[in-house]
Amino acid sequence: MTMIEGTPLPSTDDPGDAPFWEAARRGELVVQTCGACGQRRFPPRPMCPKCQSLEHTWQPVSGEGRIWSFVVPHPPLLPAFAQVAPYNVIVVELAEDPSLRMVGNLVAAAGGPINEIDPATIAIGTPVRVVFEQVTDDVALARWVVA
């Protein structure tokens, strides 16, 4: 584990997104899928933005995508992140639907630190795939490596 001391962590027992975190612990990336029209959506929310249905399931996606954008955060930062700056935060568009975007970090390999990639080498459009890092017993975070 490379979790930085003091890193804010998500609640994993909220019924609205608990299935996402359960899947992440299994090393699987899932997104909400409308039970009426089949529209995938992320981040999770109770109602389909396309047809307003409240029915949904959680369906696996490939975990492949492309870097849609990225930033290199600068101070002021939360103390947990200040100690590892500069690091990257990337936005990934998923292969199944480019309108589905997830925020994470580009790492060299699963479990690697979020500051080991030189930000000058990150390019929008680069193919990436998801990896998971189990940072606590409850929380596995999706991170990304170059595909």
Ligand SMILES: [Zn+2]
């Ligand atoms: Zn729908």
